[in-house]
Amino acid sequence: MKLKISVLVFGFMLLVLSLAHPVGAVSSVSSDNYQIDWPNLNMGAGLPSAEGVYKLGVTTGQTAPGFYEYTDGYRIRAGFQYIHSIIPFSFSLSPVNLNFGTLSVGVLTNEQTITLTVNSGSAGGYQVKAQENDLLTSNANSTIADTTCDTGDTCDHDTDFGTWTDTSTYGFGYTMTGDDVPSGFSSGTKFRNLADAPGEDPVKVMGKTPAEGHQAGRGKIATMSARINISNIQAAGIYRNILTFIAIPTF
Amino acid sequence: MQKVKLHSKIQNFKFLIVIFIFSFLFLNLATKATQAQSLSLSIWPPLLEVMMQPGKSITQVYKLKNNGETDLAFTSSIVPFKPADELGNIKLENSRLPPWFSFQNANLDLSQKFLLKAGETQEVVLKIKVPEQTLEKDYHATLLFETIPGVFLGQSGMQTQAKIGSNILLTVSQSGQPLKKAEIVKFAIRNLKIRQLPIIDSFTKPQFLLRIKNTGPALFKPAGAITASGWFGQKYVLNLLPENVLVNSTRLVGCENQIDAKFLLGPYKTKVEFGLDTLETDYSAEITFFALPIKFILGIIIAVVVIWFVKAKLGVDKRLL
Numbered sequence: 001m002k003l004k005i006s007v008l009v010f011g012f013m014l015l016v017l018s019l020a021h022p023v024g025a026v027s028s029v030s031s032d033n034y035q036i037d038w039p040n041l042n043m044g045a046g047l048p049s050a051e052g053v054y055k056l057g058v059t060t061g062q063t064a065p066g067f068y069e070y071t072d073g074y075r076i077r078a079g080f081q082y083i084h085s086i087i088p089f090s091f092s093l094s095p096v097n098l099n100f101g102t103l104s105v106g107v108l109t110n111e112q113t114i115t116l117t118v119n120s121g122s123a124g125g126y127q128v129k130a131q132e133n134d135l136l137t138s139n140a141n142s143t144i145a146d147t148t149c150d151t152g153d154t155c156d157h158d159t160d161f162g163t164w165t166d167t168s169t170y171g172f173g174y175t176m177t178g179d180d181v182p183s184g185f186s187s188g189t190k191f192r193n194l195a196d197a198p199g200e201d202p203v204k205v206m207g208k209t210p211a212e213g214h215q216a217g218r219g220k221i222a223t224m225s226a227r228i229n230i231s232n233i234q235a236a237g238i239y240r241n242i243l244t245f246i247a248i249p250t251f
Numbered sequence: 252m253q254k255v256k257l258h259s260k261i262q263n264f265k266f267l268i269v270i271f272i273f274s275f276l277f278l279n280l281a282t283k284a285t286q287a288q289s290l291s292l293s294i295w296p297p298l299l300e301v302m303m304q305p306g307k308s309i310t311q312v313y314k315l316k317n318n319g320e321t322d323l324a325f326t327s328s329i330v331p332f333k334p335a336d337e338l339g340n341i342k343l344e345n346s347r348l349p350p351w352f353s354f355q356n357a358n359l360d361l362s363q364k365f366l367l368k369a370g371e372t373q374e375v376v377l378k379i380k381v382p383e384q385t386l387e388k389d390y391h392a393t394l395l396f397e398t399i400p401g402v403f404l405g406q407s408g409m410q411t412q413a414k415i416g417s418n419i420l421l422t423v424s425q426s427g428q429p430l431k432k433a434e435i436v437k438f439a440i441r442n443l444k445i446r447q448l449p450i451i452d453s454f455t456k457p458q459f460l461l462r463i464k465n466t467g468p469a470l471f472k473p474a475g476a477i478t479a480s481g482w483f484g485q486k487y488v489l490n491l492l493p494e495n496v497l498v499n500s501t502r503l504v505g506c507e508n509q510i511d512a513k514f515l516l517g518p519y520k521t522k523v524e525f526g527l528d529t530l531e532t533d534y535s536a537e538i539t540f541f542a543l544p545i546k547f548i549l550g551i552i553i554a555v556v557v558i559w560f561v562k563a564k565l566g567v568d569k570r571l572l
Contacts, residue, residue, distance in 0.1 A: 086295070097408060100406065100408045
């Protein structure tokens with residue numbers, strides 16, 4: 001009986017100790033701005049420097065050499081020298097497809113949005129470019145052209161940004177709002193065409209560089225609002241194409 | 252009789268529970284399927300800088316992660332690029348690079364399609380092998396992973412495809428110390444208050460414009476600082492960001508920090524000095540700007556004018572009375 005009580009007390013104490021004391025083997029350390037997957041950092045504090053004499057770059061990461069001696073015939077440096085973060089560069093899209101459903105004629109409300117999210121943690125800067133594979137095309141090979149400007153607006157949507165408030169302006173176009181979007185979109189009041197592959201180069205829809213004030217971090221969010229307006233002579237059909245986003249850090 | 256009724260009620264209750272559980276599971280599963288509407292990718296490292304001798308080879312591990320909710324099919328490629336602007340953005344080119352790049356993975360080759368399940372990471376070992384007799388110069392490429400669009404069952408609309416890339420800056424050099432040459436294209440103050448004149452407001456922090464051109468045969472990073480020295484011996488040192496300046500291109504180089512003063516006054520002699528990859532003073536340029544309390548002076552002038560106007564008005568009113 002006594003033995004049973006002792007075992008129970010021991011078990012209870014062990015349970016209490018286990019719950020009260022967190023496990024010490026940390027597999028990763030993270031905050032909103034960084035994540036360290038291998039917490040065995042072997043590094044000194046601060047940047048070693050002596051005014052006017054020398055300056056060394058320090059990179060953190062795994063316990064591995066950064067810049068090798070050239071005696072082996074090569075040197076490698078992975079990541080940006082001046083960003084002490086190993087958060088991967090990441091890019092997200094939501095939703096994956098833009099489903100416009102049945103299009104109404106002569107209205108500016110056939111709109112769908114797509115959210116772009118970038119975590120630029122370890123990148124000096126970044127850009128997200130967009131391009132369509134072709135015009136919106138039906139099975140019968142009819143197309144919905146890229147939008148033209150409103151009457152009286154002298155813009156060229158291929159290279160410039162223009163207003164689109166007239167219901168008699170037809171076609172397909174988009175605008176951008178949110179973080180790090182080109183200022184030409186004027187907070188979503190100006191529209192553009194998408195570049196068509198392969199003839200036209202993809203155009204920047206989001207991005208910032210250090211010279212533009214880029215701050216490495218998480219959760220840079222922009223929204224693309226895509227709009228279609230068709231006239232009453234548009235051939236009936238299901239129109240589709242493929243929109244490609246290219247997310248690349250700067251060099 | 253009562254027993255039969257009770258039994259019947261229990262049977263009905265059981266049936267309802269079964270229906271409820273079935274509906275709950277069905278709805279939950281169906282919702283999950285329709286909510287799988289996002290795509291998320293990440294890549295590490297974001298940049299790879301390599302200098303190597305002809306005849307040598309190196310390997311680098313890349314990690315591609317599918318952070319999304321659905322499995323994705325991918326393909327990969329190595330695409331040459333050139334600078335798109337002076338900011339560090341790139342323009343992918345249609346040309347091809349020599350076949351120096353390959354994957355060392357046992358089950359995956361470069362350009363081969365592969366499936367990456369939701370939440371999983373694919374590690375690829377990129378091998379770069381530069382043949383003997385290769386011309387000593389820089390080669391720039393992007394390792395690109397692209398999703399293969401699935402079937403789109405909706406009505407009129409667009410399918411999306413995502414590409415995520417990481418840039419590779421490869422310098423082929425026998426000595427490991429290729430010749431590096433630069434030119435300061437422009438060193439000026441961006442936020443001048445009065446056109447052409449190097450004057451800023453005392454309450455504004457000066458923003459420097461530094462454009463550096465690479466006139467040599469290999470890329471470099473400027474290593475140095477901008478130093479602003481004031482009338483009263485104040486000294487502000489702004490370290491240059493060690494950003495890559497590619498061959499035959501110009502780059503707008505920023506600073507790691509800003510002048511940490513809230514009020515500046517008088518002339519500031521400002522000098523930029525830098526070396527190429529090493530902290531030297533091989534390249535330098537100098538400007539002088541003046542910090543004046545323009546807004547403050549304007550405020551006083553406006554206040555004096557208003558007071559004068561009010562006084563004059565009151566004087567006229569008194570005379571009329």
